[in-house]
Amino acid sequence: MSRRLWHILTGALVPAWLFLTLVAVLIHRFLPVAPWLMVHLLLLGAVSSAILIWSQHFADTLLRRQAIGGRTSLGARLAAHTIGAILVITGIVGGWWPVVLAGGILVGGNALAHAAILLAQSRGALPARFAPLVRYYMAAGVALALGVTAGVLMARTDEGEPFERLFIAHIGLNLLGWVGLTVVGTVALLWPTVLHARVQSTRAAARGTLTVFIAGLILLGAGCLADLRLVTALGVAVYLVGLGLVLVEVVRLGRASPAVTFAGWSLGAALAWFVLCVLGFGLLVALASSWVGAADRLEQLVPVFAVGLAAQILLGALSYLLPVVLGGGPRVAKATARELDRGGLFRVIVTNLGLVLYLLPVTSPVKVALSLLVVGTLASFLVHMTRAMKVNRRLRADAVPPVPGRPGPAETTPPPRRTGAVLAATAALLLSVTGGVALDPAAVGLAGAAASVPSTGHTTTVNVVMKNTRFTPDTVRVPVGDTLVLRLSNADHMVHNLVLENGVVSGSVAPGTATTIDVGVVGADIDGWCSIAGHKLLGMVLDVVAVGAPAPRTADGAAKGQGAMDHSSPGAPSAAEDLDLMKAPAASFAARDATLQPAPAGTVHTLTMTVKNVETEVSPGVRQTLWTYNGTAPGPTLHGRVGDVFDITFVNDGTMDHSIDFHAGALAADKPMRSIRPGESLSYRFTATRSGIWLYHCSTMPMSVHIANGMFGAVIIDPPGLAAVDKEYVLVQSELYLGAQGGEADSDRVVTQKPDLVVFNGYANQYTSRPLTARAGEKVRVWVLDAGPNVGSSFHVVGGQFDTVFAEGDYLLRDGGSTGTGGSQVLDLGVAQGGFVELSFPEAGHYPFVSHIMSDAEKGARGVFTVLP
Numbered sequence: 001m002s003r004r005l006w007h008i009l010t011g012a013l014v015p016a017w018l019f020l021t022l023v024a025v026l027i028h029r030f031l032p033v034a035p036w037l038m039v040h041l042l043l044l045g046a047v048s049s050a051i052l053i054w055s056q057h058f059a060d061t062l063l064r065r066q067a068i069g070g071r072t073s074l075g076a077r078l079a080a081h082t083i084g085a086i087l088v089i090t091g092i093v094g095g096w097w098p099v100v101l102a103g104g105i106l107v108g109g110n111a112l113a114h115a116a117i118l119l120a121q122s123r124g125a126l127p128a129r130f131a132p133l134v135r136y137y138m139a140a141g142v143a144l145a146l147g148v149t150a151g152v153l154m155a156r157t158d159e160g161e162p163f164e165r166l167f168i169a170h171i172g173l174n175l176l177g178w179v180g181l182t183v184v185g186t187v188a189l190l191w192p193t194v195l196h197a198r199v200q201s202t203r204a205a206a207r208g209t210l211t212v213f214i215a216g217l218i219l220l221g222a223g224c225l226a227d228l229r230l231v232t233a234l235g236v237a238v239y240l241v242g243l244g245l246v247l248v249e250v251v252r253l254g255r256a257s258p259a260v261t262f263a264g265w266s267l268g269a270a271l272a273w274f275v276l277c278v279l280g281f282g283l284l285v286a287l288a289s290s291w292v293g294a295a296d297r298l299e300q301l302v303p304v305f306a307v308g309l310a311a312q313i314l315l316g317a318l319s320y321l322l323p324v325v326l327g328g329g330p331r332v333a334k335a336t337a338r339e340l341d342r343g344g345l346f347r348v349i350v351t352n353l354g355l356v357l358y359l360l361p362v363t364s365p366v367k368v369a370l371s372l373l374v375v376g377t378l379a380s381f382l383v384h385m386t387r388a389m390k391v392n393r394r395l396r397a398d399a400v401p402p403v404p405g406r407p408g409p410a411e412t413t414p415p416p417r418r419t420g421a422v423l424a425a426t427a428a429l430l431l432s433v434t435g436g437v438a439l440d441p442a443a444v445g446l447a448g449a450a451a452s453v454p455s456t457g458h459t460t461t462v463n464v465v466m467k468n469t470r471f472t473p474d475t476v477r478v479p480v481g482d483t484l485v486l487r488l489s490n491a492d493h494m495v496h497n498l499v500l501e502n503g504v505v506s507g508s509v510a511p512g513t514a515t516t517i518d519v520g521v522v523g524a525d526i527d528g529w530c531s532i533a534g535h536k537l538l539g540m541v542l543d544v545v546a547v548g549a550p551a552p553r554t555a556d557g558a559a560k561g562q563g564a565m566d567h568s569s570p571g572a573p574s575a576a577e578d579l580d581l582m583k584a585p586a587a588s589f590a591a592r593d594a595t596l597q598p599a600p601a602g603t604v605h606t607l608t609m610t611v612k613n614v615e616t617e618v619s620p621g622v623r624q625t626l627w628t629y630n631g632t633a634p635g636p637t638l639h640g641r642v643g644d645v646f647d648i649t650f651v652n653d654g655t656m657d658h659s660i661d662f663h664a665g666a667l668a669a670d671k672p673m674r675s676i677r678p679g680e681s682l683s684y685r686f687t688a689t690r691s692g693i694w695l696y697h698c699s700t701m702p703m704s705v706h707i708a709n710g711m712f713g714a715v716i717i718d719p720p721g722l723a724a725v726d727k728e729y730v731l732v733q734s735e736l737y738l739g740a741q742g743g744e745a746d747s748d749r750v751v752t753q754k755p756d757l758v759v760f761n762g763y764a765n766q767y768t769s770r771p772l773t774a775r776a777g778e779k780v781r782v783w784v785l786d787a788g789p790n791v792g793s794s795f796h797v798v799g800g801q802f803d804t805v806f807a808e809g810d811y812l813l814r815d816g817g818s819t820g821t822g823g824s825q826v827l828d829l830g831v832a833q834g835g836f837v838e839l840s841f842p843e844a845g846h847y848p849f850v851s852h853i854m855s856d857a858e859k860g861a862r863g864v865f866t867v868l869p
Contacts, residue, residue, distance in 0.1 A: 013078060014053075014318070015382060017045030022379045033093060033649045034608055035681050039306050040092075043179065044085045044107070047310045048144075051182045052078055052114060054317065055137040058186060059118050062130050067121045077117075080110040088151075095604030095647055097155055104152035108145040111178075115141030132205040136185025139214055143177025146221065161227070164295035164671075168232065168285065169224035171298055175305055176239055176278065177217050183274065183313055184213070184246055187267065191250055194264045194320050195257040203249045212242035229285060229294065236282035243278060247271060261337070262344025266316030269352045273308030277301060292671045300680065307374065308355055312348075315381045319344075322388065332395045339388035343380070350377045367679045453523035456481040464498075464542070466509065467491040469535055469701065471498075471528075471542040480548040484519035494657040494675060494700075496535065498542065500528040510677075522546050532656050535702075536747065583620040584769050591770035592632070592761040596728040596783060599639040599718065606647045609635065611654040611711075615742055619757060619764040619860065623742050626710030627654055627698070633710030633762045634732040634787065635696070638664075641718050642691050648684040652676045657700050662686055663832070664694035664715040675700045691719040692809045693730075693785050693834035702747065704789040708737050708755075709745040710762070712787040714834070719806070725838065726778035731760045731795075733829075733851060733861060734787040753790040758856040760863055767849075767863025774841055775868050781838045782849075788831035794852040795827040797865065800839045802827070807835030826852055841867040 021041040028034035056074050060066060067073055087103025090096070115138040122134050150170040154163060188204035203209060219235025222228075250271060259265050280301055288294035323336040354374040358367055460478045464471050464486050478484045490496050490509040498506040498517065506517045519526070528542035529535075608630075615625045616633075629635030638646060650660050657675040665686025672684040697703070698711035714732050735755035739746040749756070757764045774780050786793040802824040805813040812835075816822045827837050841847060847865040850857035 013049040013082065014046050014314070015385065017041060017049060018379075018382060021046060022375070022382075025375050031093075031608065033606060033647070033683075034651070035303075035649065036092065036683075037089065039302055040085075040089060042306050043174070043310055044088065047179060047314055048081060048085070049078065050314055050317070051137075051140070051178070052081055054186065054321070055114075055118070055140075055182060058189075059121060059134045059137060062134055062189075063122055065121060065124060067117050069117075073117060077110055077114055080106055080113075084110060092155065093606065095602065095606040095645070097604070100155045101152055104148045108148040111141040111144040111148070115139075130189060130202065130205050132207075132210070133185045133188055133202075135210055136181045136204070136213075139210065140178050140181040140185070143173045143181065143217060147173030147178060161291045164291040165224040165227065167295045168291070168298060169221050171302060172220040172224075172232070172236070172281070173217065175302070176220070176236075176281070179310055180239075180243075180274070180278075181210075181213060183270075183309070184243070186317070187250065187271065187313075188246065190317065190320070191267060191271075192253050192257075194261065194267060194316075195253055195259060197253050197257040199253070204246045209242060209245055212245070213239055216240075216242060227291075229288070229291060233282050233286035236278060236285065240275075240278050240282060243275060247275060261319070262341045262348065263316045263320035265344060265348040266312045266319065269348055270309050270312035270316060273304070273312070273352075273355075277305045277309060280304075290670075296671060296674070296682075299682075304355065304359070307378070308352070311378055312351065315378065318381075318385070322385065323392070326389065326392045328392055328396045332392055335395055336388045336392040339391050340384050342384055342387075347377050347380065350374065453481050453521065455483065455521045459483045459485055461485045461487065463487045463489070465489050465491050466496040466498075466530070466540075469496075469530075469540045471530075471540060474541065475543045475545060477545045477547050478522050480523060480546045482522055484522050484544065485516060486519060487514065487516050489514035494532075495677065496530050496532060496540070498528055499531040500526050500542075500544070502526055519544065585617075585620045585763075585766070589617075589766075589770070591766040592763065594729040594731060594761060594767070594772055596637065596716065596730045597639060599641055599644075603641075603643065604645045604647060605638065605640055606649075607636070607638070608649045608651060609660060610651040611658045613654055614710075616762075618736055618738075618759070618762065622738065624709075624736065624738060625742060625744050627658065627706065627744075628710045629660070629696075629713055633712070634734065635711075635713030637713060637730055637732075638696075638715040639718075640688055640715075642688060642720060644688050644717070646684075646686055646688065646715075648686075649681060650676070650684055651681040652678050654678055658698050658706070658711065659700045660684060660696060661699040662694065662696045662715060664688050664690075664692075664696070664717060669699075673699055688715070688717045690809060691717045692806075693717075693783050693836065695785060695787055695832045695834065697787065702750075704750050705745055705747045707787060707789040708735060708750050714783070714785045714787075716783055725781045727774050727780045728783070729772055729780070730783040730785075731863075732762075732785045732787050733758065733760055733793045733795075734762065735759075735789065735791055736764075750789070755791060755856075755859065758791060758851065758859045758861040760861060764860025765862060771846070771864040771866040773866050773868065776841050776844050779838060779840055780865075781836055783834065783836040784827055784829065785834035786829040786831055790831065791856060792831055792833075792853070793827075793829045793856075793861070795829070795837065796825060796850055796852040797837075797839060798848040798850065799845070800841060800847050800849075800865075801825065802837040802839050804838035805835065806837075808833055841865065843867070844869045 021038060024031060024034070024038045024041055028038060031037055053074070056067060069076070084103045084106030087099050088107060091099030091103055118134055118138050118141070122131065147170050150166045150173065154166045154170060184204055188202040192199045216235045216237070216239030219238060220232050221235070223230070223232030223235060254268060259268055281298065284297040284301065285294045288297065319340045322340065323333040326336055327333070328336070351374055354370050354377070358370045358374070456479065458479070460482045462476050462484070464473065464476070466488060469492065476484070476486070486498070488498060488506055488509055490511050490513055493511055495508050495510055497508050500519060502520070504517055504519050506515055509515050522544060524546050526544035528544065530540040610630055612628050612631050613625055614628050614631050615623055617623050626633045640646065646662070646665070648660070652658050655678055657677055659673055659675040661669070661673045662684065666689060667686055672682065674682070676682055694715040694717065696713050696715055698706035700706055712732070712734060714730060716730065736757040736759065737745050737749040738756040760767065784793065784795045802813065803816045804811070805824045805827055807827060807829070813822055813824050824837070827835055829835065844867050847867060849863050849865060851861040
């Protein structure tokens with residue numbers, strides 16, 4: 001096999017992994033463990049394959065000696081790594097730990113073999129000036145083996161501090177060790193080569209530099225192993241010292257010979273992100289209050305490392321090396337490189353400035369728009385690479401020597417116009433940000449206010465802090481006629497805003513940020529509140545008192561303030577006015593399938609739970625915007641057995657902070673049940689150790705509003721020895737407190753605990769028009785869960801008698817009890833309680849089922865069993 005063909009075949013691995021990464025990004029909403037999958041397709045797949053290929057290539061060049069086994073040896077290592085990576089990814093996605101273990105052993109063992117082959121190759125080589133750089137690749141291989149070991153152990157460890165310490169070691173050894181050391185060892189010579197700068201020596205090859213990096217990694221790992229978080233932070237600091245020694249030389253070369261190609265710009269930007277990510281790593285570990293807090297923040301740093309450093313270093317290196325590998329002589333190589341440089345400055349600006357904007361406290365729609373722009377820009381490299389390979393093949397086939405004095409094909413394309421590239425990149429970023437803001441116009445806060453009193457010309461400025469779901473101060477006194485300016489700072493852990501009844505809106509204020517709003521000339525008292533659902537309910541209200549203004553009068557002539565204060569927001573009338581519980585749904589209406597699906601095979605169940613805001617019909621003609629898990633309320637029903645493990649990836653694609661709390665798992669709430677911001681995700685792994693039907697719900701305050709607006713669902717864990725039945729259904733009772741038509745729940749009505757609707761499976765009376773079915777004599781099991789948030793249930797089947805009743809983990813009645821003739825008429829449940837009943841219908845006909853709290857049945861908590869002969 002020719003050298004050129006060999007490099008093309010082995011190099012195809014990297015684009016293949018990049019393509020899979022792009023596919024995963026585009027369809028991530030439909031994939032299990034999507035954030036983990038996207039990162040590992042890039043880092044474990046594309047980047048690691050590139051490291052194996054090019055570290056061996058550079059070692060051969062620096063040592064001037066072939067490795068043991070030559071191409072056959074490298075081919076075997078690439079095959080082993082690829083198979084191992086596929087096994088790891090398959091095992092994690094499928095929840096099969098033995099498969100993860102097998103893949104981890106293959107990847108880690110292959111990394112050690114790679115390091116051993118490089119060691120043997122270097123021992124037999126003649127002394128060379130830059131030969132010490134190969135040691136970076138050896139150390140990187142050892143780091144990968146240790147990092148993979150930590151990752152495999154993580155897959156077998158429950159959430160908690162041991163898991164978080166393994167997670168931090170896994171990140172440090174893989175990103176700073178495997179990727180970072182390889183980057184340092186490669187860039188030491190690749191950077192001056194790309195810049196066409198001459199170097200006689202490099203700091204990275206000097207005695208002691210690699211030792212600093214290794215010492216830092218040892219301290220990092222030891223701190224995680226010994227439960228000494230500051231030792232881990234010290235290790236990162238030592239590593240940063242080594243990185244600084246190397247990058248001082250990189251900056252000097254860059255200033256002397258500025259980059260003029262995509263490869264140079266991309267490598268330079270990647271190294272800048274490298275420093276920032278390592279610095280961030282150390283600060284987050286050192287300043288966190290616990291391992292859990294450190295891991296939480298580091299989890300958000302990994303995508304920045306993957307895009308800012310790994311992706312850009314990979315694409316920059318490929319842009320320079322691909323023309324060299326494809327060959328064809330200087331003319332062909334130059335034409336190939338020019339294809340890879342097309343739009344290079346535009347791509348680098350969009351990628352890096354887009355990443356910076358993404359990290360700012362912008363709204364979720366803006367983040368989505370920016371992420372799509374950055375990913376699309378990075379993915380365009382595959383198009384440029386394909387074009388470059390076609391140009392190379394065509395020019396090699398033509399093989400026409402250049403005519404003296406006449407420009408060849410490589411010289412006919414004019415040099416890139418940098419001003420145009422900068423303007424185009426700026427326009428693309430502005431378009432993305434504008435599009436995101438258009439989806440969330442409240443974020444701009446451009447509303448103004450005026451008063452019908454003469455202005456004094458004086459401005460009163462007040463600093464207001466938002467913390468613990470309160471405004472401090474919560475009363476602002478301003479002389480009538482003054483212009484009021486409020487400086488809002490958010491010292492809370494969640495997003496807040498301020499809405500004033502005169503129409504002024506602050507827009508969303510992210511944690512740790514501040515904004516200033518001009519209220520206008522104040523002529524009367526003004527009520528204000530945070531409009532994030534439920535926050536006003538928790539007391540997040542602000543009163544602007546106009547000192548010297550007459551008290552406003554109500555419609556009955558009483559002065560405002562003589563009765564209870566009214567902080568309700570103005571708006572459309574409640575959708576309750578459109579309620580007609582006697583009205584049948586449209587003919588096209590499809591009821592939620594109440595059939596309980598069998599528990600999946602296997603003992604590990606992997607699922608992604610994504611928060612989505614969905615406008616849906618909850619009763620004929622009545623629509624509400626619900627916050628849902630995976631698009632439905634109730635969310636998906638999880639089904640398993642005692643001892644099963646549930647591996648959940650929770651993704652917040654909503655517009656405010658949300659969380660998830662699984663009652664079926666017993667574990668500390670600190671990390672898995674924490675609230676996360678829009679665009680964030682977390683992992684939640686629990687073992688079902690006890691049977692029953694368990695509630696899961698959002699636990700972000702005010703919890704009552706989040707549950708009332710659709711954030712709940714059921715987990716069913718079969719009791720051991722549960723007998724098979726002919727039909728098995730699940731009904732989740734909940735309440736709706738209707739806001740405006742198409743709007744969200746009315747948080748003020750939630751407080752009254754007087755719901756507008758009480759429903760089974762999210763829709764009033766849906767099973768009266770679309771009955772559940774059974775046959776006479778069949779054994780039917782009905783699981784019932786009361787999700788609340790306020791009202792209990794008393795489940796009853798009219799005309800039926802229960803011979804088995806199971807509630808809150810135990811049988812109250814089983815097969816007619818001790819006499820065999822006992823029966824039950826209701827399953828009585830408090831909020832968040834559940835159980836099941838079993839019955840057989842004696843004859844064909846219709847058997848209504850209700851909550852026997854009859855006023856609730858009349859609000860929609862009823863349905864029908866249609867029993868056939």
